[in-house]
Amino acid sequence: MTESPQWTIDPDRALPAESGTRGVAREIYAAVEALPIVSMHGHVEAQVFVDNEFFGNPTELLITPDHYLVRMLVSQGFSPGELGVASRHDPALTEQDPRLIWRRFCENWKLFRGTPTRYWLEHELAVVFGAEMQPSAASADALYDSIAAALQTEAFRPRAILDRFNVEILATTDSALSDLSAHDKLGDLLGPGRIVPTFRPDSLLHVDHDRWTDEVRMLSDVSGVEVANYESFLSALRQRRGAFIAAGARATDHGHLLADTTPLPASEARRIFAAALRGEVTAEEAQAFSANMLYEMARMSVEDGLVMQFHPGVLRNHSHGVYGSYGPDKGFDIPVRVEFTRSLRPLLDSFGMNKDFRFIAFTTDETVYSRELAPLAGCYPAMKLGAPWWFLDSPEQMRRFRESAVETAGFYNTSGFVDDTRALASIPARHDLSRRIDAGFLARLVAEGRLGLAEAVETAVDLTYNLPLQSYAARN
Template identity: 60%
Template sequence: MGQLRLHPDRALPAGDDMRAVARRIYQATRELPLLCMHGHVDAAVFARDQRFSDPAHLLVVPDHYVTRMLVSQGVPLADLGVPRVDGGTVETDPREIWRRFCANWHLFRGTPSRYWLEHEIVEILKIDVAPGPDTADLLYDLIEARLAEPAFRPRALLDVFNIELISTTDPATSTLTDHARLHADGLGARVVPTFRPDALTHVNSAGWLRRVRQLQELSGVDTADYRGFVAALRRRREAFADAGARATDHGHLTATAGPLPDGEAERVYAAARRGDTSDADAAAFAGHMLFEMARMSCDDGLVMQIHPGVLRDHDPAIHRAFGSDRGFDIPVAAEFTRALRPLLNAFGHDPRFRLVLFTVDETAYSRELAPLAGAYPCVRLGAPWWFLDSPDGMRRFRELVTETAGFYNTSGFVDDTRAFLSIPARHDLARRVDAGYLARLVVEHRLAEDEAVETAIDLAYRLPQRAYAPWAAGRTPASATNR
């Protein structure tokens, strides 16, 4: 039977001298609280606080990092229990799904998914059995027993994981009912929403007009014309801020953010309501709305997060059958310098504005993002995101941005995941990688060790705390009294 053990020096530098320094730096950060400001865990998970259903639906079915690897090796999504849009037949036996996953455990060698899963199994579930075809049933039973424990409910795990603050990402049309429940239960300052308006600002997206009607209903503002649409979005942002939101989140294909003349914005909006919008007009309107969202951030204090450069639903057949977020979102080259120039010229020096930029295009780190963050006071670089939140991806990020932007023009580490149990693993990995990078600076006599320790603590805790600190015109979120 395979035994799973985690080496205490995993992901630290290989050389003895540098590893010794890295150990000391890491020890200064390993117990710090977690700030999870770019999260995607569903608020309902915490509001309902129900036990996790089974190992397969906890660790396999919802994790597109896991399922995409298995699909790439010929395992159909249906065989992994991923539900079909039309309600068609898929595997419903969680034990069988788990067996398929364990039989293919070798596929994850060298991937961050393996790092996170091993951490979850050993550190969180307290199990030392390695996945494999011969251990699948035993491991399933051991995890099932752990999930049945009352101490393994989502709210209890907030304490176990030492999560000080976690954000969820919620559409602009969310009723925020789950957050209201969390507020009533005294967790409103610990689990906060994030405003995501993409489905409304992309006027050619399926179901757009239906969502605009929802926006009108929730905001109480008539959205028949463009001005009403903008006013309704402002009203929803206010509702999110009152519910404790710190930020907005924008996942556009490009970072283009330039204003349209009012008449042109009104024309495109009216055409969209008639169902008569060209792709070019829709793209221009999306960029215009990014600019307007920046303007609104100056007014309400919500930090603006942009993460462009992903072509969503690359396989239309998979999208039709299984919907979005199934592992077929593929990065494309991203351009920031010209794309963001109108926005930064307008708001880049406004002390009320904070912009956190993420990318999955590493070529933009040293060429564009670090120089932008090293010049404009409003810009912070978000942590390596999606395909780059890996040991080597995090190292490359530090190497490519630090010399131009320094450490303090970044947001520190903020995780980006729907997989709740992987959050401690992701933060732990980032702290180890940063310890290794800082140790190299110490060994090369480019930084004193006490400075390296202070910087590591800043990256792990103080920088995300500052990057997402609310300021808005004296407004104190309604949930702040629960802190």
């Protein structure tokens, strides 16, 4: 039997099922529902807000750029090209009809049952776009037309979306090689501090990837520092960090496979860097150098005040075939187990007690919350525990995060929520889910007599708004 396409999303979605606790959660959620969004870790391109153009169609906005959605459909037999992902080699492999791609998504709506993607999409469709029908084969064309019409109104230009959903500050993630020209323009358009860059130097810190020597030459060009050796490499990175700070940056962002932060003797770092310039570096040397550079990035954060964000433990581009055909960030980045306690010891031993250092650690391995990360954040003043991120950005794992981490680290050694999204329209959806899950967790503490209601409301406000602002505050 075909399910009716008419639907209204539950106003109590993601709140506790037990009626008494749910009532308390409603009160807590009501206190934070309309608070401004502080989005300090994301991947929407700054140029999108400079151009401020209408989005072309629903597929371009909601499907093709969303690797969560794409990977689910790929897991059921679609190729990325059939979902509009551009082929690197053969344009004929990429579906050009956005309506056909949309129909494929709607016909497979049931695949997203029980996933956070379902929650985000429901929120986007019903709340952001005011749709009155859920995706299905029967509703696909009408839903497409409704959203397409909305996208051609002023309310759905990118900068209008920021205002409509009360996004107070949004951080992009930018290559260390970026000239930051888009951010310069946004400072003039929106005022300083509304959209800020984040310094992401990963491609320069992994010396064994194919384009590393080319990127070193680009670093020389953009920094004005001729990079000829290890010392000038560090100088060029310092110059870029300074340029990012001048453009409003609050943080750096580091995505490594391992959490190792062991520094090298300067002579060994010089040797490996020189070998990398000659194209003679080994995998073991490259890993040792990347660990050393994390340590150096921490040292630089002490110097310049940028918050150091660290999220190891993802094996990128697991499918060589998908990477070769479609490039990176197409849903084939897979978590691996990570050890933090010993790996972070060199960094924290040197800088963890320093009042000028701020370090936020994220993970995709939830088994380490109670055993490693919460105890570390619970004692080192420089460290905060980042919110559940990427594969853990879901209702059940958010709840488990609070259950695993709060008893050891408390609420106030955590960073507040980050959405980590490339999909602009999903930002309000993701923040709403986080607010609901925290309201439910706090309501349980109230119901168990472990917190008063006023304390719970204050904590919810702090988790939603104050903690992210404090965690990513610019150094005065």
